[in-house]
Amino acid sequence: MDVVSAEELLIEEGKSGELIAVFQAVQETTINDLPKFSRKTCHELARSIACRSYGTALVELCYMLVAASACDRIGGRFESFFWDSGAARASAFRAYLQAAEPLPDGIAADGAGVTVVTGDDTFTVTYGRMPFLSAMVEFLMTALGYEVLDEQVRPLLGGVPSRASITETANAISRQLYDYLKDHLPTAHTQRKTHELLDFLGARGTGSGPDLVDDPGILEFWLGYSAEADERGDFKTYQGVFEAAVQLRRVLQYAFERYQMTGARSIGADREAGEIDPAAIEEAVAAMEEAVEPLQRLAESPLDEIKFLNGREAGLAGDVALGPGVAPALAHSVLRNAVFGKAQNRITNALRHGGLDDGLIDGAPEADYNRQLKSYGDLLGRVETTLLAVFYGLAHGRRAETIDLVLALRPDIDLAGLKDSDEPEWEDDNVVLLHATSAVDRFFDGLAETGRKTGPLGKLMGEARKAFRGNARQGFSEDDLGDDDILDGYVDGASALLALHKELSDFVDGAGRIDWPDHFDRDTSIFHQHFRILYGGADG
Amino acid sequence: MAKGQSGQGPGEFDFVRQTLDAAALAGRLTGPAGCRAAIGFAELYAYATEPAHAPRAELLLALDEDERLRGDFAALLRTTASIHLPQAAAASSGALSAREAEGCRITFRDSKADAAQIYVIIELADTSAPAPGSLFVCGADQTVRKIALPEAQDGRIQLLLEADSDLVQGLRDIDTEVFLR
Numbered sequence: 092m093d094v095v096s097a098e099e100l101l102i103e104e105g106k107s108g109e110l111i112a113v114f115q116a117v118q119e120t121t122i123n124d125l126p127k128f129s130r131k132t133c134h135e136l137a138r139s140i141a142c143r144s145y146g147t148a149l150v151e152l153c154y155m156l157v158a159a160s161a162c163d164r165i166g167g168r169f170e171s172f173f174w175d176s177g178a179a180r181a182s183a184f185r186a187y188l189q190a191a192e193p194l195p196d197g198i199a200a201d202g203a204g205v206t207v208v209t210g211d212d213t214f215t216v217t218y219g220r221m222p223f224l225s226a227m228v229e230f231l232m233t234a235l236g237y238e239v240l241d242e243q244v245r246p247l248l249g250g251v252p253s254r255a256s257i258t259e260t261a262n263a264i265s266r267q268l269y270d271y272l273k274d275h276l277p278t279a280h281t282q283r284k285t286h287e288l289l290d291f292l293g294a295r296g297t298g299s300g301p302d303l304v305d306d307p308g309i310l311e312f313w314l315g316y317s318a319e320a321d322e323r324g325d326f327k328t329y330q331g332v333f334e335a336a337v338q339l340r341r342v343l344q345y346a347f348e349r350y351q352m353t354g355a356r357s358i359g360a361d362r363e364a365g366e367i368d369p370a371a372i373e374e375a376v377a378a379m380e381e382a383v384e385p386l387q388r389l390a391e392s393p394l395d396e397i398k399f400l401n402g403r404e405a406g407l408a409g410d411v412a413l414g415p416g417v418a419p420a421l422a423h424s425v426l427r428n429a430v431f432g433k434a435q436n437r438i439t440n441a442l443r444h445g446g447l448d449d450g451l452i453d454g455a456p457e458a459d460y461n462r463q464l465k466s467y468g469d470l471l472g473r474v475e476t477t478l479l480a481v482f483y484g485l486a487h488g489r490r491a492e493t494i495d496l497v498l499a500l501r502p503d504i505d506l507a508g509l510k511d512s513d514e515p516e517w518e519d520d521n522v523v524l525l526h527a528t529s530a531v532d533r534f535f536d537g538l539a540e541t542g543r544k545t546g547p548l549g550k551l552m553g554e555a556r557k558a559f560r561g562n563a564r565q566g567f568s569e570d571d572l573g574d575d576d577i578l579d580g581y582v583d584g585a586s587a588l589l590a591l592h593k594e595l596s597d598f599v600d601g602a603g604r605i606d607w608p609d610h611f612d613r614d615t616s617i618f619h620q621h622f623r624i625l626y627g628g629a630d631g
Numbered sequence: 632m633a634k635g636q637s638g639q640g641p642g643e644f645d646f647v648r649q650t651l652d653a654a655a656l657a658g659r660l661t662g663p664a665g666c667r668a669a670i671g672f673a674e675l676y677a678y679a680t681e682p683a684h685a686p687r688a689e690l691l692l693a694l695d696e697d698e699r700l701r702g703d704f705a706a707l708l709r710t711t712a713s714i715h716l717p718q719a720a721a722a723s724s725g726a727l728s729a730r731e732a733e734g735c736r737i738t739f740r741d742s743k744a745d746a747a748q749i750y751v752i753i754e755l756a757d758t759s760a761p762a763p764g765s766l767f768v769c770g771a772d773q774t775v776r777k778i779a780l781p782e783a784q785d786g787r788i789q790l791l792l793e794a795d796s797d798l799v800q801g802l803r804d805i806d807t808e809v810f811l812r
Contacts, residue, residue: 137658237672277656350646
């Protein structure tokens with residue numbers, strides 16, 4: 092276990108300040124008062140820099156610069172493509188490239204992206220990749236400077252250079268960035284808490300893969316380490332330990348699934364020599380971030396324009412939406428965190444404000460485990476009702492995604508009635524397409540039939556109508572049904588809500604099979620006793 | 632490979648540790664900064680290319696104080712400006728009465744109505760090209776001054792300015808560079 096001194100940490104802080112300020116600038120970049128780069132794009136950029144896995148991206152960027160320069164037929168400059176094309180979205184770059192057509196020989200924009208032909212080689216930068224590359228170039232310009240980079244990329248401008256020239260330029264930028272990060276990217280172990288936990292659980296050795304992190308291990312660690320406050324990290328709050336454990340389980344789960352982490356397969360180029368492929372690390376970090384993406388997405392623009400969840404519900408969802416499979420595997424810890432972790436937060440808040448009394452340390456928590464579990468069950472019901480309301484809105488707008496949502500809400504529903512019995516079973520692809528379109532039309536026509544309440548679809552539509560009309564929250568009024576932005580929000584929101592629904596139902600189903608009162612009584616005794624050790628009190 | 636009791640080898644734990652470190656670092660880069668944002672290139676570009684762009688005080692201050700940023704800005708003007716009037720010839724001395732470059736001539740004429748004011752007349756050779764919207768004066772001391780230009784009339788743009796303003800002084804200074812964009 093590496094131990095990092097306070098002095099080393101201060102040095103690391105100083106080194107990284109400038110880099111953080113550069114990232115801040117990228118995130119704060121606006122176009123017409125709206126963020127130019129999405130949160131997802133900024134996170135992708137941060138991962139690429141933090142993992143030093145930007146090599147491939149810089150090659151892509153160099154091809155992108157060739158295409159960007161080709162869009163400026165007079166000056167052959169690249170700036171306008173990146174900074175005069177609006178918000179960094181795939182659609183904006185596609186429109187910009189289309190407006191610049193015809194592009195010079197060797198460069199072509201098609202449905203997927205822009206292709207650069209160098210000799211016998213072709214390289215395509217997809218439209219979907221362009222927002223990230225735009226954020227990368229913004230970062231490079233801000234961190235390294237325009238003058239330096241302009242000089243560096245000159246060979247790429249005003250024509251189609253050789254593949255060797257493009258690769259050489261990418262390597263030169265990579266070297267510049269490497270040097271910059273050497274001075275600005277912290278190198279100390281920043282996750283001492285999780286490292287310590289990993290070492291503890293590894294030595295304990297009661298499980299393998301993600302199951303290394305289990306409920307007894309988390310509690311044992313907190314009980315054993317929370318009273319210590321040394322250079323190894325602060326483990327005082329159960330919540331802090333729980334969060335570190337969740338993060339650790341996510342990484343172990345990812346590594347276990349991806350690499351069958353039992354020693355059978357190596358990770359990266361030369362694991363024995365301690366070398367791990369930066370791209371593998373970046374992939375793992377991305378998987379960890381994606382695990383909590385649905386709930387974050389609901390809370391951020393543009394989905395926050397629609398009140399899918401209120402603050403209390405979002406808080407409850409956050410207790411459980413920890414990434415697929417995590418909450419059911421750590422059900423006891425989830426409840427300990429929700430009940431006693433929050434009780435401890437009240438104690439530390441009271442301490443901060445000088446109002447701590449024994450009642451807070453020894454008092455009964457706000458809820459027992461069964462009551463807490465019921466709150467999650469109620470939330471699950473709320474999410475189901477909201478999904479029905481969203482279904483009603485999408486059906487009203489005749490959005491194709493309605494059918495996906497029906498199948499997600501009612502996987503066993505019989506849609507055979509949508510098939511026109513007079514239509515032959517054509518095998519030809521084109522005819523099947525028309526056939527499918529016709530079925531979609533019939534689907535919506537059927538849903539729209541006034542008063543139709545029979546059959547599984549009619550029944551579902553009746554429930555959905557009721558759910559929509561009973562929802563008085565922002566984004567669920569009859570007027571909103573005519574707003575395309577709201578309907579787009581329903582589409583995005585539905586995928587996030589479905590992911591949340593799955594996590595909640597898996598947790599509630601699994602935890603509902605456990606008899607909690609005895610666990611709660613034992614935990615009450617353990618936590619109260621330990622709170623007294625940590626904070627003093629009547630017997631402390 | 633040696634394994635721990637739990638079945639994970641040391642290399643695998645290294646992977647987990649490095650992932651956790653990278654995740655924490657990425658989180659720090661995108662999390663609440665606790666420090667002021669740097670001047671982003673997009674802001675510099677907007678100031679250089681949008682005539683109506685109102686710069687933040689932080690940008691102007693940084694242009695005064697940060698040598699690298701000034702260098703970047705000057706380089707940006709050189710690559711994106713439609714007209715560049717370099718420093719006047721070494722033989723010139725004193726305040727210039729006119730300055731000229733390919734495609735453009737700038738002359739100065741005293742105002743008859745107000746002696747404290749002066750007309751700056753910009754004549755553009757190519758009247759079919761889009762007229763510039765901004766004028767930048769970059770001093771030898773690396774200071775930058777910008778003014779939004781009114782619409783050109785038959786290739787001619789006319790400004791009425793205070794004769795002793797920094798901008799006019801800069802335009803008539805042999806050591807400055809002028810960019811029109």
